[in-house]
Amino acid sequence: MAATPHEREPAPVDADEAQSHRGDLPQRLWAPWRMRYVAGGLRESGCIFCNRLAENDDVRTLILHRGDRAFVIMNLFPYNTGHVMIVPNAHVSSPEDADAEMLAEMSALRAPVLRALRRAMAPEGFNLGMNVGAVAGAGVADHLHEHIVPRWGGDANFMPILAATTVMPELIPVTYAKLRAELGRELHGANRLTSLVLTADRMRALADAGGHQLCVAASVGEPLWRAALRDIHDRGAVHAELAGWAGSTRADPGDPTLLFTATFPSAAAAPANHRFVDLAVLLSDLDDDARAAVEQFSSETAP
Numbered sequence: 083m084a085a086t087p088h089e090r091e092p093a094p095v096d097a098d099e100a101q102s103h104r105g106d107l108p109q110r111l112w113a114p115w116r117m118r119y120v121a122g123g124l125r126e127s128g129c130i131f132c133n134r135l136a137e138n139d140d141v142r143t144l145i146l147h148r149g150d151r152a153f154v155i156m157n158l159f160p161y162n163t164g165h166v167m168i169v170p171n172a173h174v175s176s177p178e179d180a181d182a183e184m185l186a187e188m189s190a191l192r193a194p195v196l197r198a199l200r201r202a203m204a205p206e207g208f209n210l211g212m213n214v215g216a217v218a219g220a221g222v223a224d225h226l227h228e229h230i231v232p233r234w235g236g237d238a239n240f241m242p243i244l245a246a247t248t249v250m251p252e253l254i255p256v257t258y259a260k261l262r263a264e265l266g267r268e269l270h271g272a273n274r275l276t277s278l279v280l281t282a283d284r285m286r287a288l289a290d291a292g293g294h295q296l297c298v299a300a301s302v303g304e305p306l307w308r309a310a311l312r313d314i315h316d317r318g319a320v321h322a323e324l325a326g327w328a329g330s331t332r333a334d335p336g337d338p339t340l341l342f343t344a345t346f347p348s349a350a351a352a353p354a355n356h357r358f359v360d361l362a363v364l365l366s367d368l369d370d371d372a373r374a375a376v377e378q379f380s381s382e383t384a385p
C-alpha cells in the first residue's frame with residue numbers, strides 16, 4: 083500500500099530556523115511535524131530549497147507554485163498554520179546577490195499569496211519578513227527566503243475548523259490543497275475547479291451523465307474548496323469532507339482537482355443527471371497524476 087501524504091517522511095524545510103528563532107517571528111504554536119523530524123534525526127545534504135525545487139512531486143514537497151524566478155512553498159515546520167515562504171529559484175543568500183527580475187517576481191508573489199491565504203484560512207493579520215544570515219535567525223542562511231505567517235487573534239488557541247474532525251498530521255495536506263487551489267486561482271485566473279467525489283467507502287465516484295468529473299465555479303471571494311463543498315451538498319450529500327488532492331503534481335495552469343468523500347442518503351441514489359460509477363471506470367479517464375493520487379487515496383483504510 084502506498085504511503086499516505088502524512089505518513090511519508092516529511093520534507094524538511096527550515097527546521098534549524100525554527101530552532102534558532104529569536105523573536106522576529108511569532109513563537110511556535112504547535113509543531114507535531116518538527117517533533118517527529120527531530121525524533122527521527124532526519125538530515126539531508128545540500129540546500130533544502132534547491133533540493134525541493136529539483137524534485138518533481140510538488141504535493142510531497144509542498145510546493146504551491148513554480149514561477150520563472152521564484153517559487154512558493156509551505157513550511158513543514160510552521161510557526162503557525164498556513165506558514166508559507168517565497169523563495170528565489172536561484173541559490174542566493176541575500177537580496178544584494180539577487181538580480182532585479184528575481185526580486186521583482188518575489189515581490190509580485192506577495193499579494194497573491196496573501197489573498198490566497200485570506201480566502202483559504204481567513205487570517206486577521208500576517209507576519210512577513212526575511213532573516214538574512216545565520217546571526218539574524220536564518221536556519222537556511224545560504225538560500226534567501228521570505229516568510230509569510232498568517233495570524234489570528236489569540237492564535238495560541240486557534241484551531242482550524244477541520245481540526246475538530248481531523249487528526250493534526252492531516253492539517254498540512256488539507257491546508258496545502260486549499261492554498262494551492264486558491265493560489266492557482268490568483269495566478270492563473272481560474273475560478274473553477276474540478277471536484278472528484280467518492281462515496282464514503284471509496285469504491286464509487288460521482289460523475290455527470292457523460293461520465294465526467296464534476297466542475298464547480300466559485301463566486302467572487304468564495305474559497306474554491308468551500309464552493310466545491312457547497313456544490314456537493316447542493317447535489318444532496320448529507321456529509322462531505324475534503325479528503326485530499328488529485329491532479330497534476332505541478333503547480334501549473336488549469337483547473338485544480340480536489341478530492342472529497344461524501345455520503346448520500348443512499349449510495350445508490352445519485353442526484354439528477356448524475357450517477358455513481360465504479361472508481362475503476364473513472365480512473366481510466368484520469369490523467370496519470372490524478373490516477374496515481376486517487377489510487378493512493380482509495381487504497382487507504384476507509385473511515
Ligand SMILES: [Zn+2]
Nearest residue numbers: 129132173225
Ligand atoms: Zn539553494
